[in-house]
Amino acid sequence: MKKNKFVVVGAGSSYTPAIVAVLLSRKDDLKLSEVVLYDIDAARVARTGQFCELYAREHAQDVPVSYTTDIETAFRGADFLFVQIRPGCNQQREKDEKIPLSHGILGQETCGLGGFSFALRCIPAILDIVGKAQEICPNAWILNYSNPEAMISEAIYRTYPNAKALCICDMPISQEETIADFLGIPHKDLTFKYFGLNHFGWFTNIYDKDGNDLLPALRERVLSETVSLVNAEAEEKHDNYWGEMYQHVIEGFQAYPEFLPLVYISYYYFHNEIVSHMDPNYTRANYVLDVREKVVFDDCERCIAAGTTKDSSLHTGVHGNYIVDIANAIINNTHERFIINTMNHGAIGNFNHDAVVEVPCYVSAGGIEPVSVGYIPQFHKSLMEAQKGYEKLAVEAALTGSYQKALQAVLLNRTVPSYAVGKAVLDELMEANKDYWPELK
Numbered sequence: 001m002k003k004n005k006f007v008v009v010g011a012g013s014s015y016t017p018a019i020v021a022v023l024l025s026r027k028d029d030l031k032l033s034e035v036v037l038y039d040i041d042a043a044r045v046a047r048t049g050q051f052c053e054l055y056a057r058e059h060a061q062d063v064p065v066s067y068t069t070d071i072e073t074a075f076r077g078a079d080f081l082f083v084q085i086r087p088g089c090n091q092q093r094e095k096d097e098k099i100p101l102s103h104g105i106l107g108q109e110t111c112g113l114g115g116f117s118f119a120l121r122c123i124p125a126i127l128d129i130v131g132k133a134q135e136i137c138p139n140a141w142i143l144n145y146s147n148p149e150a151m152i153s154e155a156i157y158r159t160y161p162n163a164k165a166l167c168i169c170d171m172p173i174s175q176e177e178t179i180a181d182f183l184g185i186p187h188k189d190l191t192f193k194y195f196g197l198n199h200f201g202w203f204t205n206i207y208d209k210d211g212n213d214l215l216p217a218l219r220e221r222v223l224s225e226t227v228s229l230v231n232a233e234a235e236e237k238h239d240n241y242w243g244e245m246y247q248h249v250i251e252g253f254q255a256y257p258e259f260l261p262l263v264y265i266s267y268y269y270f271h272n273e274i275v276s277h278m279d280p281n282y283t284r285a286n287y288v289l290d291v292r293e294k295v296v297f298d299d300c301e302r303c304i305a306a307g308t309t310k311d312s313s314l315h316t317g318v319h320g321n322y323i324v325d326i327a328n329a330i331i332n333n334t335h336e337r338f339i340i341n342t343m344n345h346g347a348i349g350n351f352n353h354d355a356v357v358e359v360p361c362y363v364s365a366g367g368i369e370p371v372s373v374g375y376i377p378q379f380h381k382s383l384m385e386a387q388k389g390y391e392k393l394a395v396e397a398a399l400t401g402s403y404q405k406a407l408q409a410v411l412l413n414r415t416v417p418s419y420a421v422g423k424a425v426l427d428e429l430m431e432a433n434k435d436y437w438p439e440l441k
């Protein structure tokens, strides 16, 4: 029987223990032979690595788990690479968020110019990883979570069109589960139709088991009564950020009721209103460093010192389950449906065919089959066209080192009100990232 070696790339991440726990809990379905954790940061990967080694000893003794900073060792013989890197870690993310905010525009991990900055750090690193995978383990599937996924996917599919790479995001599935909870219907009994770009999309239909579309009734409720969407996972973690973002989903649906917007569309619909409530001195990166990383890493260190993971506060949620579900669909040829970033190639009939879009796809051993979502309305198409222009120019800037392309990308982003503001933010981000970005000339 063919067995599968999984490698987590960027394994010093606070998400790693949960991803490994899900892998080990499904080891038989996945025909799991081995898990290797790889990172460029020895101290980070030693912490998650020692925790995961201990966890495996207590939950799946037949699956060797190890960690390394040597890419050759990690990738040799690999069947699946789960890629989740953050060059510069959350310390650089903090700068991506604070610099634009200091100029009165959105500072966020993936949306607005924070996302541009992250893209310029991440694209070279990701292309290096995919290139090494082509040499060392050309048959491996690469499942990429690394952000900003919109631009990472454009860069990967453009540079390595034949790579076995899928670029995925847990936001649509998280929102689907939130809506399923609101409707009181199990998520597995609903089929969501969706189109867009990563972190920039809309749900068009929600079908139940009998083929009824529940979106029109949801729209009526949102327009006529006070409604709130609760993301159960965020609530459990006492993470208020998502509660506020889901309130904006309701407002966005009320403002433009044709389709249900994805959470992060709110940053574009309500840019000024949201920015006016953001604290420019304490951003999401500060929260992640102070809370999520601290909780997970303290727990890892406590378990390592105790020599057991028995009472660890490990939380396995949608993030770990989703990527493992997709790997499982490939391994077991299940033809299940997932929302994936893929070349359009006609899936959205009236949108650039040579551009990455985010659409539902059926996943099997042979790869993905995108669902045709037909023609989309002028409003959504035009928003997407500007955003796609921004994304493609940002990728172009990263690949060619062109300052002019970067400046063009910046002006196309909807969060940028003028040349002067865009240029000032670009120049400050460039200075703050001189150890990470390609040189722009």
Ligand SMILES: NC(=O)c1ccc[n+]([C@@H]2O[C@H](COP(=O)([O-])OP(=O)(O)OC[C@H]3O[C@@H](n4cnc5c(N)ncnc54)[C@H](O)[C@@H]3O)[C@@H](O)[C@H]2O)c1
Pocket: 009, 010, 011, 012, 013, 014, 015, 038, 039, 040, 041, 044, 045, 084, 085, 086, 087, 088, 089, 090, 125, 126, 144, 145, 146, 147, 148, 149, 168, 169, 170, 171, 319
């Ligand atoms: N697509 C999604 O739905 C989704 C959801 C959550 C997180 N993410 C993304 O996953 C990534 C990781 O997020 P996180 O919060 O866990 O970050 P993190 O900072 O906690 O961990 C990232 C790790 O990547 C490592 N790294 C950086 N460059 C590397 C390289 N070239 N090779 C190998 N390792 C490298 C770092 O040392 C670090 O340990 C980010 O890009 C984040 O935006 C995506």
Ligand SMILES: O=P(O)(O)OC[C@H]1O[C@H](O[C@H]2[C@H](O)[C@@H](O)[C@@H](O)O[C@@H]2CO)[C@H](O)[C@@H](O)[C@@H]1O
Pocket: 109, 147, 169, 170, 171, 172, 174, 175, 231, 233, 234, 242, 284, 288, 318, 319
């Ligand atoms: O700000 P962070 O680092 O906590 O997370 C940002 C990521 O958020 C998205 O995933 C969310 C999801 O949308 C939400 O519903 C909840 O379940 O938590 C997830 C993150 O844990 C998003 O998809 C990522 O791309 C972002 O990086």
Ligand SMILES: [Mn+2]
Pocket: 149, 168, 169, 170, 171, 199
């Ligand atoms: Mn995402």
